[in-house]
Amino acid sequence: MREGDIHGGTVSGETIRVVNPATGGLVGEVSAGGKDAVAAAVETAEAAQAGWAKRDPRERGKILGAGAQAIRAHLDALSALLTAEQGKPLHEARNEIQGCANVLEYYHSVSGSIRGECMPLSSYGLAYVLKEPVGVCGAIIPWNMPVLIYAWKVCPALVAGNSVVVKPASSTPLTTIRIAEIMEAAGLPHGVLQVVTGYGDAAGAALAATPSLGHLSFTGDTKTGGGISQAAGRNSVPVTLELGGSDAMIVCRDADLHAAAAGAVAGRFYNCGQTCTAVKRVIVDASVKEQFTRILCEKAAGITVGDGSRPGVGMGPMNNAQARDGICGMMDTCLSAGEGTLLCGGGIPDGAHYEKGLFYAPTVVADLPDDSLLLNSEVFGPVLPVISSDSLDDAIRIANSTRYGLGASVWTNDIKTAMISSSQIDAGVVWVNQHLKLPPDVPFGGMKASGTGRENGSGAFEPYLRSKTVLVKS
Incomplete structure (x- = not known):
């Protein structure tokens, strides 16, 4: 099987060989995207953003629910692909694919909870607070749990009305690409979810340095997370970092x-x-x-x-x-x-x-x-x-x-x-x-050098929404 940058960027001449870590055999190839591929993916995501943001959150959630059903229908093939590229035993791969579907279903179930506030204030008149999408979001995925962590990052961003550009790990991109295709076939509008393949020091670094992102989420080691945070911080892009641990x-x-x-x-x-x-x-x-x-x-x-x-x-x-x-x-x-x-x-x-x-x-x-x-x-x-x-x-x-x-x-x-x-x-x-x-259902994240911010739970919507206050004089 040969895969290109199906959802984002142009296929470059250089490719990345995805190798089975148990046998050394070739599983597939993807393009080694870099700065240009990331820029093209962000541009496509920006074009799709406005239409996606206008949809009701419950409608966005229903598409994720449909995506979960479709993922379960492809469980055997997806599990075999994940085992081939990542190396984990087949029963662990099946659990991770099922976990990915569970996350999609969870965010479908809580999609109606995104609501603003309205309050009469005697000294000011009527005040209401709108919750709006932050825009195109970036997600950098590690190789250890590539499918589950993909879902953790993508689902709250999509339900909140954002488009997302995903950069999977260079050694485990294939199952992520396939699941993105399945979600699009289940009703996700084309362009809303982009997958750019490439190495971390090229595609990952370019995504972290993109100034127009509304939010960036990264999971990986603490040292790399520090560099990601600095790159995003230069453009005032807020980040969620899930980093190393010594449990x-x-x-x-x-x-x-x-x-x-x-x-x-x-x-x-x-x-x-x-x-x-x-x-x-x-x-x-x-x-x-x-x-x-x-x-x-x-x-x-x-x-x-x-x-x-x-x-x-x-x-x-x-x-x-x-x-x-x-x-x-x-x-x-x-x-x-x-x-x-x-x-x-x-x-x-x-x-x-x-x-x-x-x-x-x-x-x-x-x-x-x-x-x-x-x-x-x-x-x-x-x-x-x-x-x-x-x-x-x-x-x-x-x-x-x-x-x-x-x-x-x-x-x-x-x-x-x-x-x-x-x-x-x-x-x-x-x-x-x-x-x-x-x-x-519960928040996940670390303290100290293990990161900042939280993923999962209904609170995971917060980084992907911005508040706008409107005051109407009485």
């Missing part, structure tokens, strides 16, 4: 250790550990650490690693060579320095069938020093450090000791412990006796 999972002495270990395995090794809110540090009470770690390693060792398209595979490859090289480099640095105790995994699995893919074994490491790279960086891969704590206060201190504040979880059977911990942990999302699951 802590606190396991208290009264926790169900089997459930907590299963939660740690699911929360860390889902999507090969390539999730912003993955469990990235387990902080376990010293009194139960030995028992918990034994259960954890048994479960981690039982994960079947392989090509995500094959039955029974529990964890696929990493998405790209740069990501796996980063994990290999971190582990080599720590192990060569004698840091920590490697409990399981720690490298590329043995076997000829792993040689062509970007595989890395599920890994558990304990007894790391406080200044370890594995504890103070965002480890975006299947490596899980286990840390011992002396008390709940100590566990919370450790959880808050990084510059990140995206998510965290607390595992306990004591409601008081759960409530105290939730209030004291510096994170945008805190789970109790679960981790990672996130419905579209």
Whole structure:
């Protein structure tokens, strides 16, 4: 299959090869768009904006609802495509496609909530506040959850009456393009949703620097997010940034250790550990650490690693060579320095069938020093450090000791412990006796270096609407 910039810009001579990370085989090609492709997409979106903004929000929502039904009708094909380009197991790809449809349906359900205000003011007359679209919006999508995060960004912007220019990650553009086509076939007017493919330093940078954007949303690492924010800020374009995380999972002495270990395995090794809110540090009470770690390693060792398209595979490859090289480099640095105790995994699995893919074994490491790279960086891969704590206060201190504040979880059977911990942990999302699951109904975002602004929930409309006050003299 060969795809071009179907929804935005002109197809350039240079192309990007989209490669299956499990086999190294070619999945498809897209054009490597840059500044000109972005400018053309923005121009097309601007032309479509006025007509789309005039429609009632409920009508816009109905189109998203129709799009959700159409996405579900193509579930098998979309899941297979997502697995091929991203690498995740087929069951995880199906969950992500279903999640995308869920988000479209959610924003369909709340589309009627966009309303202004009207108030009589005795000293001024009649005042009313209009809620208007902000204009063309930009969305820069990462490669780890490309379809779900696409929906998080696109849906509230569209329902609010804006057109959107999307820049998917260069390694995972194909499913995003296909879903955009499906949404257009379901009734989205041509031009309202543009997809521009290209590399981040060309197409992404050009979109971030576009002065006419009404809003820009970015999900990715903290360093890149800082550059995106600066580029947008030079044109006073407001941004939503969902950046890196180092989510802590606190396991208290009264926790169900089997459930907590299963939660740690699911929360860390889902999507090969390539999730912003993955469990990235387990902080376990010293009194139960030995028992918990034994259960954890048994479960981690039982994960079947392989090509995500094959039955029974529990964890696929990493998405790209740069990501796996980063994990290999971190582990080599720590192990060569004698840091920590490697409990399981720690490298590329043995076997000829792993040689062509970007595989890395599920890994558990304990007894790391406080200044370890594995504890103070965002480890975006299947490596899980286990840390011992002396008390709940100590566990919370450790959880808050990084510059990140995206998510965290607390595992306990004591409601008081759960409530105290939730209030004291510096994170945008805190789970109790679960981790990672996130419905579209609630706001999501981080604190500190993990970003600014919130996505999801009815409040997600706010960045995509501007208020206009009208005062009528009585």
